[in-house]
Amino acid sequence: MGNLSDLIFQFIGNTGYYMLDYRYLTMLIVGVVFIYLGIAKRYEPLLLVPIGFGILMGNIPVFKGLGLGIYEDNSVLHYLYMGVTSGVYPPLIFLGIGAMTDFSTMLARPLLMLLGAAAQMGIFLTFLGALALGFAPNEAGAIGIIGGADGPTAIFLTAKLAPYLIGPIAVAAYSYMALVPVIQPPIMRLLTSRKERLIRMEEPREVSKKEKIIFPVIGFLLCCLLAPAALPLLGMLFFGNLLKECVVTERLALAARTSVIDTVTILLGVTVGASTQADVFLTSQSVGIFVLGALSFSIATASGLLFAKLINLFLSTKINPLLGAAGVSAVPDSARVVQHVGHEEDPTNFLLMHAMAPNVSGVIGSAIGAGVLWSFIAT
Amino acid sequence: MTGIEAISAHNGWSIAIVGISIVFTGLVLLSLTISQLYKVLDMWEKRGAYWERFKQRGQEAAETPPERECIYLPRDVKESARQCKLLVEHLGQPFSLPKLLEFSDRCGLNHPHSTINELLLAGVIIPDGEGFYLWNDNVEFTS
Numbered sequence: 001m002g003n004l005s006d007l008i009f010q011f012i013g014n015t016g017y018y019m020l021d022y023r024y025l026t027m028l029i030v031g032v033v034f035i036y037l038g039i040a041k042r043y044e045p046l047l048l049v050p051i052g053f054g055i056l057m058g059n060i061p062v063f064k065g066l067g068l069g070i071y072e073d074n075s076v077l078h079y080l081y082m083g084v085t086s087g088v089y090p091p092l093i094f095l096g097i098g099a100m101t102d103f104s105t106m107l108a109r110p111l112l113m114l115l116g117a118a119a120q121m122g123i124f125l126t127f128l129g130a131l132a133l134g135f136a137p138n139e140a141g142a143i144g145i146i147g148g149a150d151g152p153t154a155i156f157l158t159a160k161l162a163p164y165l166i167g168p169i170a171v172a173a174y175s176y177m178a179l180v181p182v183i184q185p186p187i188m189r190l191l192t193s194r195k196e197r198l199i200r201m202e203e204p205r206e207v208s209k210k211e212k213i214i215f216p217v218i219g220f221l222l223c224c225l226l227a228p229a230a231l232p233l234l235g236m237l238f239f240g241n242l243l244k245e246c247v248v249t250e251r252l253a254l255a256a257r258t259s260v261i262d263t264v265t266i267l268l269g270v271t272v273g274a275s276t277q278a279d280v281f282l283t284s285q286s287v288g289i290f291v292l293g294a295l296s297f298s299i300a301t302a303s304g305l306l307f308a309k310l311i312n313l314f315l316s317t318k319i320n321p322l323l324g325a326a327g328v329s330a331v332p333d334s335a336r337v338v339q340h341v342g343h344e345e346d347p348t349n350f351l352l353m354h355a356m357a358p359n360v361s362g363v364i365g366s367a368i369g370a371g372v373l374w375s376f377i378a379t
Numbered sequence: 380m381t382g383i384e385a386i387s388a389h390n391g392w393s394i395a396i397v398g399i400s401i402v403f404t405g406l407v408l409l410s411l412t413i414s415q416l417y418k419v420l421d422m423w424e425k426r427g428a429y430w431e432r433f434k435q436r437g438q439e440a441a442e443t444p445p446e447r448e449c450i451y452l453p454r455d456v457k458e459s460a461r462q463c464k465l466l467v468e469h470l471g472q473p474f475s476l477p478k479l480l481e482f483s484d485r486c487g488l489n490h491p492h493s494t495i496n497e498l499l500l501a502g503v504i505i506p507d508g509e510g511f512y513l514w515n516d517n518v519e520f521t522s
Contacts, residue, residue, distance in 0.1 A: 110410040117406040124395040131391045134381040210420050226405045368405045372398045
């Protein structure tokens with residue numbers, strides 16, 4: 001009888017209900033909020049739903065030694081998480097992004113690429129901010145990349161520079177990407193006048209198929225010869241795009257933009273979510289990362305907008321400065337936000353197509369930025 | 380360590396400045412290249428036409444017209460010569476001298492006989508060997 005009661009007490013002691021404390025409870029609520037935002041509000045559901053559920057999976061309190069937690073060497077989640085810590089998943093996601101992206105508008109109006117470059121100021125200014133707040137250079141680099149608004153890039157760089165920060169940085173990066181429609185519009189309205197928001201863009205020229213096929217090869221060579229550390233990300237991005245554009249590899253392009261990217265997104269989302277285990281995640285450092293991440297994102301948006309206004313001083317045919325906000329590489333959300341804000345002022349003004357140019361150049365820019373930070377800080 | 384001191388100690392300013400410069404350089408380079416890409420492709424696609432035009436220019440250069448002879452004429456004769464040329468264009472080539480004289484007289488040209496004589500002596504009006512005359516287009520007048 002005594003043995004039976006011991007067994008029952010042992011079982012009760014090992015249940016999640018018994019081990020649950022306020023930290024796990026907080027994280028479980030965060031997970032539920034993510035799932036709610038993804039499903040009910042449709043904020044980046046493909047990311048927030050897997051991450052949200054991953055947060056739930058990672059925050060079921062388990063006793064150590066059974067190989068259940070993501071940070072235990074012999075757990076299944078740990079093996080899946082190795083794709084994140086080793087930097088395997090982000091390039092595979094870039095392959096899919098490349099196979100989905102149409103660079104036509106960027107090829108038609110190359111000037112708009114500069115807006116994508118300007119928005120990367122957020123990365124480097126936040127890097128300085130993080131250093132000033134006392135973060136080590138490797139941590140500051142990983143925090144700064146949140147301003148690139150590119151989840152895979154943020155995860156890739158953090159895996160290389162500060163793997164122990166992947167959880168908070170990935171969650172911050174994806175949260176801010178999902179919250180693009182909330183964060184960007186006030187900054188856009190604050191930094192532009194109504195007159196500027198009403199500017200109409202010229203119709204872009206038609207881009208030939210040959211240009212589209214040659215671009216990924218030229219783009220890859222130019223960028224990776226300049227910043228070789230960006231090779232894993234940009235190599236896969238341009239390769240994916242070549243698969244899409246060259247027509248003869250349509251089957252591979254289809255696989256890259258559907259099954260490959262979908263599988264990796266599921267694994268990445270769930271494991272990143274699960275890495276937010278309360279005892280590791282809920283620290284003052286994580287709060288600092290979230291604050292700096294928001295700052296980084298805002299600076300990136302503002303830099304793009306202000307740079308657009310600056311180049312307007314030299315242009316006879318002005319560009320709509322709202323396009324600068326699309327320089328952050330949250331594809332295609334920030335381009336959609338530009339369209340939405342422009343559309344509010346003038347329902348007949350269609351900016352989406354034009355905003356895709358700085359948007360996709362932002363992806364290239366943030367990958368170069370990540371490569372630069374990696375090469376400078378890791379050496 | 381925090382603040383400006385921490386940034387300086389970790390070489391932050393240099394990393395940030397060089398970093399953003401590299402990002403800009405990369406995208407400016409890419410932007411410049413793709414802004415010229417369609418022109419290069421267009422040239423490549425029309426390479427046949429360009430080659431033809433190039434060859435044509437070469438031929439034109441080979442067939443350069445003979446150098447124009449420069450002839451001195453007094454100012455009043457030069458003006459009469461210009462009017463004479465218009466009459467010749469009206470008459471058509473080759474033309475007969477009496478017909479040119481008649482037209483010159485009718486049009487009120489000053490001293491038509493002496494003007495035409497001057498043009499004959501200067502080689503502006505040349506005989507075609509069959510009793511008619513031609514206007515020499517390879518001469519330029521100076522006064």
